[in-house]
Amino acid sequence: MASIIICRETYCLFWEHPSIRWIHIVVNFDKELAKNQANYQPLTPLSFLSRAADIYKEKTAIVYGSQRFTYKEFDINARRLASALTKIGVKKGDTVSVMAPNIPAFLDANFGVPMTGAVLNSINIRLDSRTIAFNLDHGECDVLLTDTGFSETIKEALTLSSRNPLVVDIQDMNIPEGERLGMDYYEFLSTGDPEFVWKPPDDEWDALALNYTSGTTGNPKGVVLSHRGAYLNSLGNLIAWQMTGKPIYLWTLPMFHCNGWCFPWSITALGGTQVCLRGVNPIEVIDSIYDNKVTHLCGAPIVLNMLTNAPSESLNKVPKGLQVLTAGAPPPAAVIKSCEALGMIVTQTYGLTEVYGPCVVSEWDSAWDTLSANERASLKARQGVRYQTLEGLDVMNPGDMTRIPADGKTIGEIMFQGNTMMKGYLKNKKATDEAFSNGWFHSGDLAVKHPDGYIEIKDRSKDIIISGGENISSVEIEGVLYQHPAILEAAVVAKPDQTWGEAPCAFVTLKAGMSITEQNVIEYCREKLAHYKCPKTIIFSELPKTSTGKIQKHVLRDQLS
């Protein structure tokens, strides 16, 4: 309630105006204007399901093979799950992990788990038991919902883990009976109240999800996402992808990948239909697109590449105008071109688990419509501009945080700012502080900025290998290699790979007098790592180093490209 006096000397422009000597008292626009139950509610994407159940009722929410769930049924299953979990004591601060492919129960979990206040921890189904055990331990798993197709790995992970979670088995009727490790999922659901009244989070900053990312170091980091961020990015997806009406969305992107890039919530917000699919066999994918009149799907470039290389009798079934959102790795312009030649409309996005999936979009400018297919594909292959729901995106010199010039040449690190950034890494203050240093989230990805403001990734973050859409930490592989009795030094880098986009390639030097074969090394890794993480090539050579003794991976990478 301060008063101010405008000074004549400073503001001589207003010299002659009668109000020059105004004295005013500010208004208190907060007095008796506080938040209340009517005008404030914590943002959460969970409310999209309640709305959809109210409005879309009998419309189909989920399709899986011959199964159909209406929005009412979807809502009831989510509430039953929340209620069943609550009855066994699950509450805020607890962790419910899910190990499952793209099946309806996983969609239930994307709503039902956070409805209890607990955090949803989705596990990458391709991980090895050791890494899963780390996840269960570090994330303090209390309940584990697990598809029986993964019983063997999970059983081993539970043995390795110090946790003793309640296990609920999801037996997918489309696969043979798997070994049971606990309760049956639908039996468990039946203990829940279909009219369970869930409460929004106490605070929209509360944690909603915990996703482990291998990141660039060997230790998986637990990315904690909030209700607020997930709500905003869910809406951001709709606007960026220009989704309207009632999309029919096919799950080709793994739901365990950063909560399916928020699409379980985005599609529910619109009252669209989510078509589940266990695997991504290209013929099955195209059959599902055709049979279910699919309008939208997401996928890493490798999935798109696989689709465009399907048999021609399948390709004939791909409907013109199929909307395809891609992210996860910069798709080669060639892949975009092949997709568009088939009549697909590709939207290229960019993001990371830490930023709720995609939040940068290669927004199309209609002025580019008349360019050649090659030029259009090149423009589209750029990462683009920020979502409406992202507050800051720039390419900077991480040393002094200066913005690099928008010349399409100078390389810097992609930095983010805004509400769709993770809360941080669980129990890892050091990594959190580093990631958020100087008030920006450091992506670790290197890019240029074009004169029109669109960013384009020029290099992956230093070490990460993206193989078949999966992040593989070179440091983790190196950790295994260093355990080998014959290996002195090791450095793993990405090698371009026709099938997987990239594959790990290890450069190793041997201890004096030792001798091993490429096959020996690969087999050794297979004993210790998930197969997809194992190097596909071993090169025995000296390792180039900086003056301070750091291995120069970019030199190794240059040898491979």
Add this chain to the structure above:
Amino acid sequence: MASIIICRETYCLFWEHPSIRWIHIVVNFDKELAKNQANYQPLTPLSFLSRAADIYKEKTAIVYGSQRFTYKEFDINARRLASALTKIGVKKGDTVSVMAPNIPAFLDANFGVPMTGAVLNSINIRLDSRTIAFNLDHGECDVLLTDTGFSETIKEALTLSSRNPLVVDIQDMNIPEGERLGMDYYEFLSTGDPEFVWKPPDDEWDALALNYTSGTTGNPKGVVLSHRGAYLNSLGNLIAWQMTGKPIYLWTLPMFHCNGWCFPWSITALGGTQVCLRGVNPIEVIDSIYDNKVTHLCGAPIVLNMLTNAPSESLNKVPKGLQVLTAGAPPPAAVIKSCEALGMIVTQTYGLTEVYGPCVVSEWDSAWDTLSANERASLKARQGVRYQTLEGLDVMNPGDMTRIPADGKTIGEIMFQGNTMMKGYLKNKKATDEAFSNGWFHSGDLAVKHPDGYIEIKDRSKDIIISGGENISSVEIEGVLYQHPAILEAAVVAKPDQTWGEAPCAFVTLKAGMSITEQNVIEYCREKLAHYKCPKTIIFSELPKTSTGKIQKHVLRDQLS
């Protein structure tokens, strides 16, 4: 960090499971995961302009006659305005009022004023000087931006007001020079820094706008809107209206009406073009649609009605597929039918100033595509379902707050809940408390709920008259009538009117021995009220009353319908 023990007896289902005796400690998902500059920013629609200036740069943001402003220029003007205001001391807690039709300077103000932290107070240009003076006084106006077309009214209002604001004249080059009351707007802008760095609000709950609504009582109430609510409803608009690409939006809705229903911010979020227009002469409107390739416009039903009754040589210019959003009063199904016969696509919405404009939409169900034009218009004329960004909408019995059955017959009051509700009424705790009683915002509008969940207004709130899209308080008119020496009692109700939708009709009884004519009464009102508020019909008759002596307005209304 509490621990829980699952009780065997209660959860016998899990009796045999090894995890039955689990004891767990909850995880602290907030520890070292606090908000910081990188992962949290207060929500504000102002950031849409910064984003647009970054991304859309040279694209046309604003069109006004032969004038064009690119997004860079729009952003610069907003920053200049913010800077010029800041230089004269405007800051958080101050009020900047604007009296202007739909011209570019008003768009500048929708961003530039709140960029200073001050509150934007848009004034209805049709108001009389007395009411404007009340607005300036109650809202504690510090700076007044005023179009010289309204100098006469404003000059009088300033005389009546106890405030002494700094006045900035906006001289629209499309109208004759008006009387100057203060600084010139563009001269004022030139004192501002085009690179002014605005700060987001300290808190997204901070006030952004103050809009006076006549409401149902004679005293205008100051609706205070927050940055958070405006941000969310701006995105809600895009999703509800299915806006994609780069819309070309024509300003037929007054920007002073509840911040143009948030569209100054919504269109900027998409990088669309806003076409300004001073008046709503139907021929000029259609010419502008044609000349500027307009894709979208909003308007009260009366505006739509006016358009559909334009001369046929004009109507031939209306492009097929023109998207029209209507709200403000339930449009007669006949108006929707006429619009759609011309190829317009009408989206019917519902809202109030207190809820940031539209936040309920008559969402179209493709299952209705095959119905007759009459049936389709009737379905579309319903108010509909809540926006994705609205948390609660229901029809209730205000007495006991029970939900009325969704039978399409039972009438109740429309109630809202969520983040797109006003903060409250400025300096009016009683009205705020009443509006928010029992945790819901009470709209005062009466509706039924159909079995499919869509709501439909059956009656306006008891007293309000909506004439030409303007709310007119019957109580205010009655207040004037009661001052007339010959009038004993008066009751004003809405009378259906072909031009204005509704017009005030006064029922009066005279004092004993007195005699006056209808013309006398109307002229008396014209001396005291804005012309549009004056009753168009005076009926001399007894007033029906309840046993407790209250006038039964519904009986009067029945006489007129």
